[in-house]
Amino acid sequence: MSTEPIPLSRLDNSNERTQRLLIEVADILSHKWHPVILTQLLNGEHTFSELGTAINDVSNKMLSDSLSTLESEGLVDREVVNEKPVRVKYTLTRRGRELETVLEPMLKWGREHLADGRVDTTQQPTGPRLPDRPGREVVDDE
Template identity: 50%
Template sequence: MEESTEQLEVWCAGEDWCPVTSTATLIGKKWHTVVLHRLLDNGPLGFNALKAEVGGISSKVLSDVLDDLEKKQLVDREIVSEKPVRVEYSLTEHGESLEPVIQEMARWGREHLTAAADEESSIV
């Protein structure tokens, strides 16, 4: 994976805590990391295929997440065909560069988190 030289603009530049806060702001919402993880594992996916891979997400929420990740320059949206309209989502260079972060989050979760006694409230 080639490292991108273009950097994303942040609001807290110059503060020593800024890199952590800015990264958390980019990927810290509930479904963001799940979508990034699924795209890292599967490569480019159409909307319905991505929804199936994520599981438990509504079409509206997935659409909002994809729009947000696209605005944050982590996901690309490409129209593959006009009739019927088919859209494919893939990671940008910035999105791909999050792979070690997402992998480390998964590793940490496997090591430190366990299913709750009540499976309905499980975080893993």
């Protein structure tokens, strides 16, 4: 296997198409709770309440909104179970399960590069590193 990077413009024979694809994938995975929910569902089906219990600090509204978005993206299936009480089960679709190959490297990279693999629960996620934000330095990609 070659260690030479493939130029991004060659990935889809079109730099414009590559950029559009990256933006669409990032749009789905950049939501704070989407990768967490997807990773939880990789372990099998869960009810709404099981997901709410398993995922720290997510509100019921945010979980519901996130599940609806993931369902509309074709990544999550929602099934109403007609029992008493009525339950809703969530599972990953084939497309959703295929994201495991994306989520695993994200976790690996995070363990290797973010706070020595430890997660600082006191710090809120940051946005882009902009020059006028105190405590943040601008990263020069060149």
